[in-house]
Amino acid sequence: MFVLKSASPRRKQILSDLGFTFQIEPEHIDESQRENETPLQYLERMVHSKLGSDLRPNHVYLSADTIVVYENQIQHKPTDEADAFRILNTLNGKKHSVYSGAALRKETKTEFFFEETSILFHQWNESQIRNYINRCLPFDKAGSYGIQDTEGPVKEWFGSYTNVMGFPLRSFFSHHEIWIGSWLEAITRKD
Numbered sequence: 001m002f003v004l005k006s007a008s009p010r011r012k013q014i015l016s017d018l019g020f021t022f023q024i025e026p027e028h029i030d031e032s033q034r035e036n037e038t039p040l041q042y043l044e045r046m047v048h049s050k051l052g053s054d055l056r057p058n059h060v061y062l063s064a065d066t067i068v069v070y071e072n073q074i075q076h077k078p079t080d081e082a083d084a085f086r087i088l089n090t091l092n093g094k095k096h097s098v099y100s101g102a103a104l105r106k107e108t109k110t111e112f113f114f115e116e117t118s119i120l121f122h123q124w125n126e127s128q129i130r131n132y133i134n135r136c137l138p139f140d141k142a143g144s145y146g147i148q149d150t151e152g153p154v155k156e157w158f159g160s161y162t163n164v165m166g167f168p169l170r171s172f173f174s175h176h177e178i179w180i181g182s183w184l185e186a187i188t189r190k191d
Contacts, residue, residue, distance in 0.1 A: 005050050005063040010148075010166045015062075027052040027063070033076075039069045043101045044112055051105050061105040066166040068143030070096040075143045084133050084144040088153060091143065093123035098143070100168045104175055111175060115168035117159030124153060 004015060007026035015022060029049045033042050043065055050063035068075040070091055078084035101114035124132075132153060138144045147154050147164040154164075162169040 001056075001059045003059055003061045005052060005061055008064070008166050010146075011064055014162055014165065014167045014169065022062075026050075031076075033074060039067055039072065039074050039099065040114070042074060043067050043099055043114060047101045047103045047112060048110070051103055051110070055105070055107070057107070059106070062102060063105075064100060064102040064167055066098065066100040066142050066164075068096060068098050070094065077142055078139055078144045080139075081133060084138060085129055087144040088124075088129045088132070089126075091121050091145075091153070092129065093121055095120050096143070098164045100163045100166055102168050102172060113168060113171040113175060115160055115163045115171050117157055117161075117163045119147075119157050119164065120155045121153045122155045129153075 002020060002022040004011065004022045004024050005027050006012075007024065012024060027050045029046070031046060034045075037045070046065040047063050050065065051061055055061070068091075075087045075090065075096070078087055096119055098117045098119055099114055100117075101112060103110055103112045105111075122128075132138075132149075132151075133144070136146065136149045136152065138146060138149070145153050147157065147161060157164060160168070160170055
């Protein structure tokens with residue numbers, strides 16, 4: 001059984017579009033950042049925490065998380081409209097990085113991987129930022145935006161589009177065949 005430990009509709013869509021069959025079993029965790037924790041330390045801790053501890057034999061688990069980082073500070077999901085405006089205004093007209101990390105776990109083996117994509121925002125005025133927030137309601141998104149949003153704040157990106165949507169697809173492809181292949185072999189073997 002392949003289990004996605006995420007409730008993200010974007011991750012679900014990406015994996016479904018790739019033809020994977022999976023169960024969704026999100027792990028609800030405290031996503032508070034610790035004092036002196038670097039963005040990448042936070043990302044890895046979140047990904048591992050989302051795997052949880054309820055592991056069943058012959059299952060492959062996948063967890064993932066995405067962070068938006070500007071000047072070494074994580075721009076988390078907004079708490080409300082004012083916070084969304086603050087975050088978008090901070091990133092306005094500037095470059096920042098999006099990191100998506102994921103982990104695959106089978107039995108006692110876990111492998112963590114991540115990707116970075118560089119994003120450049122349009123230079124918007126206050127009215128354009130507020131219009132975007134009202135139109136797209138980006139309250140469930142790291143950094144208060146989605147790269148897939150029509151007429152959104154992203155001017156250009158360097159790296160993986162799906163990474164910004166919340167899934168390090170390129171890295172997943174370099175890891176998944178070994179993991180999924182060994183899992184398929186284990187459940188189809190007739191000893």
